[in-house]
Amino acid sequence: MSEVRVRGRAETGLKFHxxxxxxxxxxxxxxxxxxGKSSLALRFSKDEFKASAPTVGCAYLTQVVCLHDATxxxxxxxxxxxxxxxxxxxxxxxxxxxxxxxxxxxxxxxFIRAQLWLKELEKQYIPGETEVVLVGNKMDLPDDREVSLxxxxxxxxxxxxxxxxxxxKSGEQMNELLLTIGSNPExxxxxMQLLERNRV
Amino acid sequence: xxxxxxxxxxxxxxxxxxxxxxRARVPFTTRxxxxxxRSMKGLCLTLEPATVMEADVHKMxxxxxxxxxxxxxxxxxxxxxxxxxxxxxxxxxGAGQDSAMFVHAQSFEDLTAEGEQGQEQEEVQEEEEGExxxxxxxxxxxxxxxxxxxxxxxxxEQEERENEKEExxxxxxxxxxxxxxxxxxxxxxxxxxxxxxxxxxxxxxxxGTEEALSSTMGVMMALVSFVEAEKNIIRSIHADGYKVVFLxxxxxxxxxxxxxxxxxxxxxxxxxxxYYQIISLLTLTQLNHIFQHKQxxxxxxxxxxxxxxxxNLLRLLDRDPGLLLSAVTCLPLASSSRDVISSSLQAAKAKxxxxxxxxxxxxxxxxxRKKDQFLHHMDLHLLFNLVGSSSSFxxxxxxxxxxxxxxxxxxxxxAHISYLEPASELCLILVSTDRxxxxxxxDCKRRFLERLRRRSxxxxxxxxxxxxxxxxxxxxIPELRHFVYKSKSSGLYTSPEIPVPYKCEEEEERLMDxxxxxxxxxxxxxxxxxxxxxxAEKENLLAYVTSGFELYLCFxxxxxxxxxxxxxxxxxxxxxxxxxRLFILNPQTY
Numbered sequence: 125m126s127e128v129r130v131r132g133r134a135e136t137g138l139k140f141h142x143x144x145x146x147x148x149x150x151x152x153x154x155x156x157x158x159x160g161k162s163s164l165a166l167r168f169s170k171d172e173f174k175a176s177a178p179t180v181g182c183a184y185l186t187q188v189v190c191l192h193d194a195t196x197x198x199x200x201x202x203x204x205x206x207x208x209x210x211x212x213x214x215x216x217x218x219x220x221x222x223x224x225x226x227x228x229x230x231x232x233x234x235f236i237r238a239q240l241w242l243k244e245l246e247k248q249y250i251p252g253e254t255e256v257v258l259v260g261n262k263m264d265l266p267d268d269r270e271v272s273l274x275x276x277x278x279x280x281x282x283x284x285x286x287x288x289x290x291x292x293k294s295g296e297q298m299n300e301l302l303l304t305i306g307s308n309p310e311x312x313x314x315x316m317q318l319l320e321r322n323r324v
Numbered sequence: 325x326x327x328x329x330x331x332x333x334x335x336x337x338x339x340x341x342x343x344x345x346x347r348a349r350v351p352f353t354t355r356x357x358x359x360x361x362r363s364m365k366g367l368c369l370t371l372e373p374a375t376v377m378e379a380d381v382h383k384m385x386x387x388x389x390x391x392x393x394x395x396x397x398x399x400x401x402x403x404x405x406x407x408x409x410x411x412x413x414x415x416x417x418g419a420g421q422d423s424a425m426f427v428h429a430q431s432f433e434d435l436t437a438e439g440e441q442g443q444e445q446e447e448v449q450e451e452e453e454g455e456x457x458x459x460x461x462x463x464x465x466x467x468x469x470x471x472x473x474x475x476x477x478x479x480x481e482q483e484e485r486e487n488e489k490e491e492x493x494x495x496x497x498x499x500x501x502x503x504x505x506x507x508x509x510x511x512x513x514x515x516x517x518x519x520x521x522x523x524x525x526x527x528x529x530x531x532g533t534e535e536a537l538s539s540t541m542g543v544m545m546a547l548v549s550f551v552e553a554e555k556n557i558i559r560s561i562h563a564d565g566y567k568v569v570f571l572x573x574x575x576x577x578x579x580x581x582x583x584x585x586x587x588x589x590x591x592x593x594x595x596x597x598x599y600y601q602i603i604s605l606l607t608l609t610q611l612n613h614i615f616q617h618k619q620x621x622x623x624x625x626x627x628x629x630x631x632x633x634x635x636n637l638l639r640l641l642d643r644d645p646g647l648l649l650s651a652v653t654c655l656p657l658a659s660s661s662r663d664v665i666s667s668s669l670q671a672a673k674a675k676x677x678x679x680x681x682x683x684x685x686x687x688x689x690x691x692x693r694k695k696d697q698f699l700h701h702m703d704l705h706l707l708f709n710l711v712g713s714s715s716s717f718x719x720x721x722x723x724x725x726x727x728x729x730x731x732x733x734x735x736x737x738x739a740h741i742s743y744l745e746p747a748s749e750l751c752l753i754l755v756s757t758d759r760x761x762x763x764x765x766x767d768c769k770r771r772f773l774e775r776l777r778r779r780s781x782x783x784x785x786x787x788x789x790x791x792x793x794x795x796x797x798x799x800x801i802p803e804l805r806h807f808v809y810k811s812k813s814s815g816l817y818t819s820p821e822i823p824v825p826y827k828c829e830e831e832e833e834r835l836m837d838x839x840x841x842x843x844x845x846x847x848x849x850x851x852x853x854x855x856x857x858x859x860a861e862k863e864n865l866l867a868y869v870t871s872g873f874e875l876y877l878c879f880x881x882x883x884x885x886x887x888x889x890x891x892x893x894x895x896x897x898x899x900x901x902x903x904x905r906l907f908i909l910n911p912q913t914y
Contacts (some may be wrong), residue, residue: 165719178650181723182722184721
């Protein structure tokens with residue numbers, strides 16, 4: 125885990141005097157209501173866990189991450205899972221570098237909805253531009269599991285996506301999730317190339 | 325209009341000749357205030373002016389000897405130090421300088437509401453127009469009243485309240501959804517609210533699950549349709565101490581069941597709030613579209629995750645005097661600080677920006693609006709409710725579509741909602757017309773904050789937010805426990821912090837209940853009152869309404885009527901003295 129360090133902005137500034145500007149990574153969290161998108165975003169940005177009320181509309185968070193030799197500025201769009209907001213969500217995943225489609229491993233319905241989200245996403249993204257990660261959240265509740273690890277994995281494989289099970293509550297696998305996005309050998313090169321082009 | 329001045333009303337006698345003079349538009353001599361003088365000279369002079377002014381009327385033309393180069397509209401206009409109760413609207417303490425921030429007029433939708441419903445809307449809206457205009461024929465009887473609460477009644481109510489409290493404790497925090505709808509506890513709730521579609525499908529219930537109530541809601545819809553078949557409209561049913569109020573707002577039907585003392589009209593108004601809450605999430609256009617295509621659509625699907633907004637709104641309706649009075653309260657703040665904040669907000673504008681609103685909890689700090697665009701207080705309350713019931717804006721910047729139904733039922737605005745600091749109560753709402761404009765507005769916020777941080781006003785603002793509101797003892801009226809004062813022309817109200825006897829939740833609610841009851845009586849559709857003195861079991865209350873303001877006072881049981889009456893003038897004088905701090909006197913536009 126030494127490769128990924130989640131740090132505050134001030135700290136990263138000190139570490140990378142040479143790097144004046146961070147690379148921008150637009151990341152969007154999608155999935156049905158109550159799967160833990162906001163909790164993942166909060167764990168990601170502040171390394172905290174709080175029970176939260178349903179997101180209204182969309183929340184925008186930023187987080188600076190140091191990855192090897194680069195500073196990445198993650199711009200996270202945490203969308204509301206509620207159906208009434210769906211008409212506006214394409215705004216957020218358009219042009220995203222990474223899209224996390226989240227489901228709740230204790231709710232089969234959310235897994236089915238995740239498949240719909242993936243279909244929706246396929247229409248929007250050009251392969252190679254957006255890194256899609258299927259995330260099964262709430263792995264801290266193994267007793268209530270309704271969707272097996274294998275099911276998730278095979279869905280991801282079929283679509284050629286990355287896959288990860290996490291727990292926003294315990295923080296388990298969160299760093300791995302970042303690593304998955306950032307340092308899967310071949311994906312990483314792609315991301316870095318992508319980011320290089322987007323260097324502001 | 326003849327009846328207005330000739331009608332012999334008790335308050336006329338009570339409040340003396342100043343009132344009469346003013347009502348008859350006879351100039352009345354007062355001393356100009358030191359404050360107004362200060363603003364004229366820009367210095368702290370303590371001259372005793374010998375000018376004779378017409379009572380409480382703004383002098384919009386600044387006298388030549390002014391000597392100040394400040395633009396005219398930036399000056400606090402000359403106001404009387406001793407406002408009289410018979411003020412004309414627009415000159416009461418707290419009235420804005422030029423134009424108000426809020427719309428008072430009915431929205432287009434209210435004006436075009438069909439038939440009977442439309443009339444009822446008008447009645448609701450007319451509250452703001454002042455009751456004296458609609459003096460009933462039998463006005464000679466005098467429209468002031470004194471009431472004595474029958475003993476025992478309150479005790480009984482108290483008991484019921486306590487019962488309910490216990491139940492709530494049992495059910496724990498959050499939504500008491502899993503309640504058994506056949507239980508006695510469920511029946512005993514003080515106010516039920518149901519929303520259903522015209523097909524009789526449940527959409528929302530305050531208590532209990534909608535599924536369990538589908539047959540009950542079916543019966544409600546049957547009642548509505550049955551009466552409608554006879555070309556009539558069902559408004560309410562009164563039976564066994566309960567009021568059942570129906571509000572038909574196609575494609576929705578709202579039903580309230582209450583055993584409070586609130587009038588049918590007040591309950592209808594509350595239902596209207598719930599209706600607007602639903603519209604604010606979906607727009608009327610979308611709602612109509614859905615039900616045109618599928619009559620038996622289950623709207624709960626679209627409203628999922630927003631039930632807590634409606635729950636919270638209902639709680640606000642029970643507790644917040646602002647929703648009762650159709651007004652908003654301001655954070656007490658020195659006007660110089662407020663002006664700096666307003667101008668910083670004014671400077672951080674964007675093309676698509678319509679309103680910039682800074683809140684401290686549920687209190688307004690300032691509001692800047694586009695020229696010629698007004699915000700309705702109901703819309704503002706919906707925004708308060710949205711911010712107050714969602715934690716999601718705390719973590720990052722929120723960006724959400726929202727319909728402001730009183731502004732436009734058909735379309736969405738897009739609101740950028742964020743707290744100035746993570747742990748702060750200060751929340752900035754930027755309302756835009758462009759759904760792609762997030763980064764622009766985010767930049768507006770950054771600019772505003774940068775500008776503000778350079779000024780000392782930010783410190784003052786943060787201190788004001790931390791400090792408790794003012795205690796009633798500041799007013800210096802013995803036996804006065806609490807009051808609510810609303811300036812009608814500005815749509816703003818002020819109220820001291822809740823005093824000790826009402827600090828606990830149930831007592832606070834009881835006080836609100838009393839205010840609600842008085843409000844109901846004052847704004848009775850056929851027999852409105854101008855004043856009412858009410859002896860409740862644990863306190864004495866006086867309510868007083870003029871064309872300029874609305875005032876509710878709560879005294880200890882030791883307070884007498886004479887004391888209460890004399891308190892009005894004294895309180896008005898105090899509010900006038902403090903109005904710079906308590907109200908927003910010069911609202912800004914971009």
